[in-house]
Amino acid sequence: MTLRIEEHADRVVATLDRPEKRNAIDQDMIDALHELSAVLEDAPRTLILTGAGGVFAAGADIAQLRERTASDARLAINATAFIRIRELPMPVIAAVDGYALGGGAELAYAADIRIGSPSLRIGNPETGLGIIAAAGATWRLPEIVGEARASELLLTGRTLDAEEALRWGLVSAVHPADDLLAAAHGIADRIAANDPIATRHTKTALRAPRDRHPQIERDLQAELFESPEKHRRMTAFLERTAR
Incomplete structure (x- = not known):
């Protein structure tokens, strides 16, 4: 092997x-x-x-x-x-x-x-x-x-x-x-520790050709803005900072 x-x-x-x-x-x-x-x-x-x-x-x-x-x-x-x-x-x-x-x-x-x-x-x-x-x-x-x-x-x-x-x-x-x-x-x-989908999307954006920017960020971010994980993580952040 x-x-x-x-x-x-x-x-x-x-x-x-x-x-x-x-x-x-x-x-x-x-x-x-x-x-x-x-x-x-x-x-x-x-x-x-x-x-x-x-x-x-x-x-x-x-x-x-x-x-x-x-x-x-x-x-x-x-x-x-x-x-x-x-x-x-x-x-x-x-x-x-x-x-x-x-x-x-x-x-x-x-x-x-x-x-x-x-x-x-x-x-x-x-x-x-x-x-x-x-x-x-x-x-x-x-x-x-x-x-x-x-x-x-x-x-x-x-x-x-x-x-x-x-x-x-x-x-x-x-x-x-x-x-x-x-x-x-x-x-x-x-x-x-981070959201795996956000990590994958970040890697996708990092590897995209220059001529695909900034459209690719818009599309990937639009998907993430609708995700339950984004809402959960941001809610948890706000709750921690409010204490």
Whole structure:
């Protein structure tokens, strides 16, 4: 099993688990990510992605990647799985310890929230292997850190340490490795305290193309304004503040 799944009522923890290959992403792991996505599309919950053994994912499985052909490239094998992760209804949190390189970095980029440990090393060395970062980095990374920084990272193939990743905004926080998963659960706890439909609608609005704004907010807010949960939560707030 390359992906260990721990299910809770309001969240799922998925641990990349190929310690002998530093959690390199192979076809079995991609298949498991598709299976997990199907579950979370049907029953939306927050997803925490992490890696076993002090590593998030050292990249795609180079032995498999070396044998792939042009027809495989056109299937966008990893990109398709990461797009599906990105488009899950509820937030995705990546808790990144150690190396997140190549496809491992691109999986982290697909998350809504990324936190790291002091040993974080993240980047895309694909051009040094004679390929490009084709599973999301070329369009997601500019959205996260800006075009200039994304261009430097992708064209040089260098990696960022935790301090630089935090300064660039590639991760939102750095926690000791032993506390990293607990910090991810803390974020999930804050999400769980909110209205899940409002959370889903916020994610939808965040991911919508610029030309859909502000109409998308109007439509989503109109739906929420009619919801019983909005009325219940606002009534509870007013009652608390009146005491």
